[in-house]
Amino acid sequence: MPKAYLTRRYMFSASHRLHCDEMSDGENRATYGKCNNSHGHGHNYFVEVTVSGQVDARTGMVCNLVDLDDCVRAEVLEHLDHENLNTLPEFADIVPTTENLCEEIYKILKREFRAAHLEKVRLEETMMNSFEYAGGAELRR
Amino acid sequence: MVYLTRKCEFAASHHYHNPEFSAEENRRVFGKCNNPNGHGHNYTLEVTVKGDVDPRTGFVMDLKDLKDVLNREILDAMDHRYLNKEVPEFAQQIPTTENVAIAIWNRLEQKLNMAKLHRVRVFESPELFVDYYGER
Numbered sequence: 001m002p003k004a005y006l007t008r009r010y011m012f013s014a015s016h017r018l019h020c021d022e023m024s025d026g027e028n029r030a031t032y033g034k035c036n037n038s039h040g041h042g043h044n045y046f047v048e049v050t051v052s053g054q055v056d057a058r059t060g061m062v063c064n065l066v067d068l069d070d071c072v073r074a075e076v077l078e079h080l081d082h083e084n085l086n087t088l089p090e091f092a093d094i095v096p097t098t099e100n101l102c103e104e105i106y107k108i109l110k111r112e113f114r115a116a117h118l119e120k121v122r123l124e125e126t127m128m129n130s131f132e133y134a135g136g137a138e139l140r141r
Numbered sequence: 142m143v144y145l146t147r148k149c150e151f152a153a154s155h156h157y158h159n160p161e162f163s164a165e166e167n168r169r170v171f172g173k174c175n176n177p178n179g180h181g182h183n184y185t186l187e188v189t190v191k192g193d194v195d196p197r198t199g200f201v202m203d204l205k206d207l208k209d210v211l212n213r214e215i216l217d218a219m220d221h222r223y224l225n226k227e228v229p230e231f232a233q234q235i236p237t238t239e240n241v242a243i244a245i246w247n248r249l250e251q252k253l254n255m256a257k258l259h260r261v262r263v264f265e266s267p268e269l270f271v272d273y274y275g276e277r
Contacts, residue, residue, distance in 0.1 A: 004239045005272040050272075055243065058159055059170055060235035065269070066172065140274075141144070141259075 001054040005119060005140075006062045008049050010072055012081035015042035016096040019086075040084060045098075046124040047076070047105060051116035063116035075112045076105055098125040102133045110135065144259060145201045146189040149211055151220035154181035155236040158225075179223060184241070185264040186215065188249065190256035202255040214248045238265045242273040250275065 017040040018032040028036045035041070049072055053062045079088070085096035090104045102123040110118050120139065124130040132139060156179040157171035167175045174180070188211060192201045218228055224236040230244040242263040250258050264270040 001277065002243050002273065003276040004242060006239065007270050007272070009268040055237075055239045058161065060157070060237035060240045062239055062271075064170065
């Protein structure tokens, strides 16, 4: 049975402020620059979710896209879209950088999505930068 | 080892239907894609080959040869076609993006002797793509 990798792309908008309580004000400004603005700022994030598995001979699918869409919408987009990331429990103690956000999304989907194997989460904060997390594994080329 | 990727586009129609399923089951599993009159997409295909760079030419393989193979084996067969009715692989198999990627891999693997096929990536839309590396 052939194994394929399916990637789906979604969008959400959220605000955040990068600030570490353990650093002085000067150190926070030096580290995070504009992102340390106390009122926060926002992004349109694009998230790509890659799942893999054997292609089911009866359906021709790795998993039903409706199931993936429903899970990502309910568990990730509903949770993050039009929110201030700093107010969410995940970011009570960690800074909501795109690195940390990418890892959190991976953890949520790893826990909630069972219909295929979660390979990777790729998160674009802007068109110029993106982050990928595969549960700590090396990325497939 | 260098990886070379060539991109091309094709437009095709398809529908999803498994004759072993009841009508109700087909609608439940495949949703809108089960419409028997079909619907279409602009597909984008990215084919990645890998190999050592030839010291004389500086090429992994001649891009023109890759383009010719893609035109002959894939685009001539799939562009502006109804996949279920006009592409033999989909007489029996459902033309999902997964199966389109696998069919393209199988067609190219036999014809690409100049470099090793690494990955076939098929975008059904900018929001959905499938990668196939020949894993069975």
